[in-house]
């Protein structure tokens with residue numbers, strides 16, 4: 001059986017609802033834009049329905065603790081190709097088994113979601129570590145990122161709690177949206193220009209002390225190294241090369 | 252002015268880098284009154300040095316002037332080097348500005364001893380108080396206690412910092428006396444004991460009265476220099492175990508000695524730092540703290556040194572083959588933890604998963620155990636029937652052969668480690 005859905009989280013949850021109504025057996029989820037009719041399998045088009053989606057989500061929260069709900073959310077943010085199918089399969093498994101089934105790490109669906117979520121959490125943690133703010137002339141601490149996964153929603157709390165006394169902005173250049181803290185709330189923003197403050201021509205947009213502190217930081221990074229211990233493999237294991245472009249000390 | 256500041260930073264960061272601790276964990280200090288910063292329970296490494304060490308804190312000395320002459324230290328008074336000193340404001344500004352840019356989790360402040368212990372400690376305290384009280388800074392602070400500082404100053408500092416440390420430097424008193432005749436382990440034991448008692452006392456009071464402030468919430472740590480003096484691994488780890496127990500330390504750090512002079516009492520310049528040994532000591536440390544091993548199981552009179560070719564967990568298993576193989580589907584969690592190739596995370600998953608049915612090899616692999624290593628020590632539902640029992644040295648051979656081929660694929664310079 002093929003379920004054609006609109007590719008959204010709600011659409012996926014609605015599919016879970018419909019599946020339990022009908023129990024058609026093994027089911028493949030295909031996003032509408034990718035669907036190519038084939039003569040051999042039956043298909044069914046899912047109409048995304050808020051109430052049905054909500055009921056499934058509520059049902060999940062009754063069975064899974066916060067930790068696990070977060071795992072599902074993280075897996076969703078991975079934007080992986082097959083992630084809707086994975087979450088769909090997990091839901092089917094959870095609802096068909098007695099409470100506690102999510103602890104069965106011998107089960108492929110459980111392990112799959114747990115492992116995907118872990119990758120997303122790792123990148124979230126890396127962003128918390130590797131984001132380097134630049135202070136702009138109008139006193140906003142800015143950083144542009146382009147993470148593999150859509151981790152910005154996961155970053156809000158950490159940065160809001162920590163940098164409560166300064167305005168800051170984190171912008172996902174790849175996904176064209178960001179978050180801005182105005183000393184009160186964190187709001188989602190979209191900009192049409194991508195501010196690459198690192199560009200020489202944009203230096204006038206920076207606070208006058210920005211260059212000084214970036215420079216001092218680079219110096220610090222050099223001084224704290226112990227040359228005879230050099231271990232490049234370990235270094236790149238911790239700081240994969242694709243993140244170097246964020247790092248002031250690596251520029 | 253910025254040039255001078257840069258020079259100072261270079262000198263005083265360079266002198267501080269031999270303190271290997273850079274942990275920012277263990278504090279959940281909240282950001283109060285909309286100030287700047289907070290603690291992160293498990294810490295954050297913001298970058299890594301080219302030698303692969305975590306950079307989490309701005310680690311600097313207030314000054315590298317020192318009235319002492321410890322042979323293993325670059326700041327010793329007889330060493331002919333450039334000296335510098337930060338002002339209190341300079342340290343505060345650097346910390347605030349680095350923190351605001353998300354370069355660091357906080358400050359690790361230490362100092363050479365100028366004039367006397369209290370004079371130095373008092374200056375360090377001023378930095379800490381200024382950050383907390385004037386700048387409303389709630390990020391991490393790790394302060395090195397100055398040996399010989401008064402109880403009053405130490406207590407006051409403890410109210411503002413997250414972690415305190417004081418280094419044993421040499422693993423044994425004899426070693427320390429050899430290289431720093433003016434010092435003794437007693438100088439370390441006294442403040443460690445004092446702070447530990449204060450921590451306990453503050454915690455007790457806090458149970459009764461909520462408004463009692465936090466005192467050194469991330470606890471204490473210490474560091475030993477490895478390989479400057481001829482201690483055995485056993486001596487080093489017994490000292491560590493003893494200090495963990497007596498002073499409830501959060502961490503003991505092991506820092507492979509990096510030759511800094513041609514003093515004939517120590518390895519000479521150009522000698523490679525004992526990085527592999529350092530690594531084995533850390534592995535042993537982890538086995539003690541997270542895997543339920545007693546130090547005497549890992550090191551004793553028959554085995555005073557850790558093996559270099561294999562890690563201490565595998566060494567222990569090979570010396571104790573009578574415990575193995577264990578059945579993954581029935582064995583105690585504690586025993587599963589002891590299997591080479593199974594870490595804490597996998598062991599927990601195994602214990603959870605087997606409640607749902609017997610476990611098979613492919614599931615163990617998926618859970619993430621190093622099966623090729625573990626297979627010699629376990630059985631599970633579909634383990635192949637073993638025709639004969641292998642001896643320890645044969646198993647060691649199999650495992651080494653396999654890891655050898657893996658290492659050969661890595662670049663040459665990394666091979667030096669193994």
Ligand code: SF4
Nearest residue numbers: 317319321324327363
């Ligand atoms: S007292 Fe500390 S700073 Fe001074 S020489 Fe000894 S180890 Fe170095």
